[in-house]
Amino acid sequence: MIEVLSSSALATVQDLGRTGSLRWGVGTSGAMDKLALAAGNLMLGNDADAAAIEVPVFPFKLRFGQDCAFALTGADCAARLDAQPLMPWWVHQARAGQVLTLGPPQGGAQRGSRAMLCLAGGVDVPVVLGSRSTQLRGAFGGHEGRALRRGDVLRAAGAGQACATGFGLVPPALTLPLQVDGVPAVRVLPAAEYPGFEEASRAAFWAGEWKITAQSDRYGYRLAGEALRPLAPMEMRSHGIVPGVIQVPHSGQPIIQMRDAQPSGGYPKFGTVIEADLWRLGQAPIGSRIRFVETTWDEAVAALDEVQAWLDKVERLVELHRSAPRKN
Amino acid sequence: MMALLPSVSLLGTTALLFEAPGELALSSQQRIWALARETQGWPEVREAVPGMNNLMLTFTQPPRTTQALDALEARLYAAWDAAVALPLQGRVVELPVVYGGEGGPHMADVVSHTGLSVEEIVALHSGPTYPVYALGSHPGYCYLGGMDPCIATPRRKVPVLSIPGGAVSIGGAQTGVSASAGPSGWNTIGTTSMSFFDPAQDPPALLQPGDMIRFRVERVVR
Numbered sequence: 001m002i003e004v005l006s007s008s009a010l011a012t013v014q015d016l017g018r019t020g021s022l023r024w025g026v027g028t029s030g031a032m033d034k035l036a037l038a039a040g041n042l043m044l045g046n047d048a049d050a051a052a053i054e055v056p057v058f059p060f061k062l063r064f065g066q067d068c069a070f071a072l073t074g075a076d077c078a079a080r081l082d083a084q085p086l087m088p089w090w091v092h093q094a095r096a097g098q099v100l101t102l103g104p105p106q107g108g109a110q111r112g113s114r115a116m117l118c119l120a121g122g123v124d125v126p127v128v129l130g131s132r133s134t135q136l137r138g139a140f141g142g143h144e145g146r147a148l149r150r151g152d153v154l155r156a157a158g159a160g161q162a163c164a165t166g167f168g169l170v171p172p173a174l175t176l177p178l179q180v181d182g183v184p185a186v187r188v189l190p191a192a193e194y195p196g197f198e199e200a201s202r203a204a205f206w207a208g209e210w211k212i213t214a215q216s217d218r219y220g221y222r223l224a225g226e227a228l229r230p231l232a233p234m235e236m237r238s239h240g241i242v243p244g245v246i247q248v249p250h251s252g253q254p255i256i257q258m259r260d261a262q263p264s265g266g267y268p269k270f271g272t273v274i275e276a277d278l279w280r281l282g283q284a285p286i287g288s289r290i291r292f293v294e295t296t297w298d299e300a301v302a303a304l305d306e307v308q309a310w311l312d313k314v315e316r317l318v319e320l321h322r323s324a325p326r327k328n
Numbered sequence: 329m330m331a332l333l334p335s336v337s338l339l340g341t342t343a344l345l346f347e348a349p350g351e352l353a354l355s356s357q358q359r360i361w362a363l364a365r366e367t368q369g370w371p372e373v374r375e376a377v378p379g380m381n382n383l384m385l386t387f388t389q390p391p392r393t394t395q396a397l398d399a400l401e402a403r404l405y406a407a408w409d410a411a412v413a414l415p416l417q418g419r420v421v422e423l424p425v426v427y428g429g430e431g432g433p434h435m436a437d438v439v440s441h442t443g444l445s446v447e448e449i450v451a452l453h454s455g456p457t458y459p460v461y462a463l464g465s466h467p468g469y470c471y472l473g474g475m476d477p478c479i480a481t482p483r484r485k486v487p488v489l490s491i492p493g494g495a496v497s498i499g500g501a502q503t504g505v506s507a508s509a510g511p512s513g514w515n516t517i518g519t520t521s522m523s524f525f526d527p528a529q530d531p532p533a534l535l536q537p538g539d540m541i542r543f544r545v546e547r548v549v550r
Contacts, residue, residue, distance in 0.1 A: 022377045022386070024525070024533045025463040025507070128527050137510045138467035140527040192337035192345065215489075219511065235482060235500040237352060238464060238471050240377045240384025242342040249513060250485040264379055264464030264471075266483060266499060267513065272340030297394050300341045304390070 001065035001159075002119070004152040005099065008057045012218075013123050013142035013154075014259075016049035018131035022263045028243065029133035029141065030259050032056075032114055032218060032282030035172045035307065036074035039314050040118030043071045043091045044163055045322060048311070050122025051132035053148070055115040056218075060102040064094040068156050069120040069163035073171070075105035075112030075283060090168035105285070110173065112283035121158020136218070136260055164322040172310060178277065180291040183209055184284060186277040187295035187303065191245065191269035193234055201228040201252075205270065209289040210254070216286055218260040223290075227252030234268040241265045244273040256281065276303035334408055336401045341390040346404055347382040352501060354473055356381045357461045358413035361537060365414065366407050372400060378462040378537060380471050380502065416538025420457060423505065423520045423541060425496050427453075429549025431519030434484070438498060438515055441481045446548060449517065452476040453496075453503065454543045460535050468507035468525025468533045472541060475503045487513040494520045496543065505541070518543075 004011075016037065017030025031037035031054055038048040058077060069091060072079055076088035080101045086092055094100065105111040125132050125143055134142025143152060178185050194202065210223040228248050241247070245257045247267035256273060257265070258281070273281060274295060284290055295303075331349045339345055346363070348356045360378050367385055368376040377384040385404070391397040427450045428435045438449055458472035465471075480501040488511065491497070495506040499514035506512065507524035520543075524534045535541070 019374060019386070021467075021532070022375050022384075023463060024467060024531065025465055025469045026467045026532075129532065135467065135527075137508055138525060138527065139508065140467075189338055189340050191339065192335070192347075233482070237347075237380035237382060238462075238499075238502060239345055239347070239379035239382040240339070240343065240386075240464065242339045242384075242386065244340045244342065249483070249487060255487075262465045262510075263377065264384075264462075266502075269337075269339075272338065272342070274340050275342050297338070297341070297397055301390055301392060304341060 002068070002154045002156060003063045003065060004148050004150055004154070005061040005063055006059065007150040008060055009147050009149065010057050011053055011055045011060055011148045012134040012136070013051050013125055013132060014054045014134060015051040015132045017259065018129055018133055018135065018141065021129045022240065025263060026129060026135065026138060027261055027263045028259065029131070029135050031116065032259050033074050033116060033279040035279045035310070036116040037118070038311055039169060040071035040073040040116050041122065042311070042314050042318050043169065044069060044118055044120050045318070046118065046122050050118070051125060052116050052118040052123060055102055055117060056113060058102055058104045061099060063099045064096060066096045066159050068094050068159040069165050070094060071118040072115065073118065074114050074116035076107050077102040077104065077115045078106050079103070087168055089171045091163070091165045093165045111285060112173065113285040114283060119156035119159070120161055120163050121156050124155040124157040167321045169314060169317070172279070173283070176306065176310060178280060180293060183289055183291045184280060185291040185293050186273045186280050187300065188246065188271040188273055188292045189295055189297065189300055190271045193268035194270055196230050196234055196268060197270065198229045198231055206292055206294055209291060211289050212284055212286055214286055218258055220258050220261060221256040221281065223254045223256065225253070228254060228270060230268060236266045236268060238264050238266045241269070242272070244275060244278050246270045246272065258282070274300040274303055276300065276307050334405060336404055339384065343384050343386040344401070344404070345382060345384050346408065352381050352473065354459055355413055357473060358415055359408070359411040361416060362411040362414040363408055366411065367404070379464060380461055418460070418536055418539030420540040420542060421535065422544050423522055424546040425454065425518045425520045425543045426547045426549060427518035427545065432517045432549070434515035435517045438479060438481045438517055442479055444479065446550065449479050450545055450548055452479050453517065454545045458503070458541045460537050460539045460541065462537055463533055466506070466508055466510055470504060470535050470541065472503055475501060477501055481515050483513040484515060487511050491516050492519070494522065496520055
């Protein structure tokens with residue numbers, strides 16, 4: 001058993017997301033940083049899509065009620081197990097009664113914004129419509145369909161099991177970096193209404209820095225920058241959208257749909273942040289600035305391959321550690 | 329904007345969006361339903377998701393090359409040309425609505441945009457029987473066809489951070505009822521109470537494409 005000791009809100013149980021229910025109006029949810037989730041799970045010998053705890057607000061504390069191996073990935077949160085500092089992107093062993101504390105993300109300009117706490121065997125919550133992810137809008141999935149709060153008790157499906165611990169990974173922010181002029185960047189495929197914007201706005205979109213405003217969360221990131229002006233007002237019919245779609249409401253300030261996004265919308269679509277780069281955005285802190293890089297279909301598919309190759313490498317590395325003789 | 333030809337556009341590497349040409353129409357939607365049924369069987373397609381006279385196809389795996397992508401788009405256009413209207417016939421569900429007042433905070437915006445009185449807006453909104461074209465937005469939410477264009481009102485300049493479940497609203501030429509509290513860019517003109525979604529049921533949504541909604545005026549608050 002694992003008891004949540006923090007009242008800090010917005011930590012949720014997430015897996016790789018819910019597919020198959022879009023036609024009922026159910027969005028995918030799922031981890032904001034899928035690389036952190038998948039890598040943390042692989043390090044523990046879990047399936048890549050086992051459920052974990054995503055923590056966006058700090059400090060966050062929990063107590064292990066029994067021995068449990070865990071992996072910390074995502075943002076480096078100066079974690080401590082009781083008083084002992086822990087390495088980020090590393091597999092650790094907790095003993096019954098120990099308290100895990102996650103502090104504010106560190107790392108200066110390179111810091112992330114969300115920690116992912118993966119547990120041996122995954123967080124044991126019921127599968128609802130094919131996933132363990134929390135559907136906040138629909139109030140189902142995850143832990144009772146809501147964010148975690150103080151006093152909640154979760155179970156790790158593999159608590160007490162022997163797990164190879166004491167090894168780690170170089171985080172993908174270092175091995176798969178992407179910046180433009182020193183500013184974190186993501187790649188974007190133009191979408192249907194892109195030609196419907198003024199040429200100056202299109203140029204400004206690629207050339208400018210965009211601030212992630214305080215009104216940004218798992219649903220979407222509201223950006224601030226030079227307003228994007230359509231050639232003529234556009235009223236769209238409601239249509240399916242996916243995480244990554246950049247909508248431009250009448251204000252001209254874009255909104256990037258994130259993992260809790262609605263599965264449909266009606267604002268004009270400027271472009272889509274490619275799936276292979278959405279984890280970068282998932283780690284971008286509020287108040288930070290990002291740049292957009294125009295990409296092509298072939299590059300976007302290759303970027304997905306690059307992410308998969310990184311995960312394959314993680315899997316091989318983990319296999320080496322797990323099969324190595326244990327040192328005591 | 330009325331397109332004369334169907335179009336296909338990209339939603340990143342995750343999905344394609346097919347949009348039917350012409351004015352928003354039930355006959356087009358019936359062909360969209362047929363196209364959804366057809367494409368759901370394609371190996372590249374994870375989910376075929378109808379919208380308002382459009383269809384999103386999410387990929388099991390994105391096509392490997394632009395050539396493969398072009399080929400898929402060509403098949404989609406051909407399937408649209410071959411699609412025959414699928415006339416789904418469902419049940420009629422009546423929803424009692426309190427128009428205006430606290431539950432309809434944007435009624436004044438619809439009044440000022442349309443130049444109509446509250447009574448005229450309520451009469452035009454509660455007159456038709458609205459077919460459910462598609463579900464989307466949030467669990468159990470229905471997109472409806474058939475709203476009188478006289479009460480069409482643009483989506484809000486800045487989305488509202490949260491509107492309650494049961495909110496009856498207008499966004500552009502469409503109307504709908506929110507199934508749970510959440511952000512919205514639409515203009516809320518009234519409120520109703522009805523449970524639209526239960527994940528433990530199969531299907532989890534109360535209404536399906538082809539069902540009909542009728543709004544009954546319970547009260548008009550000035």
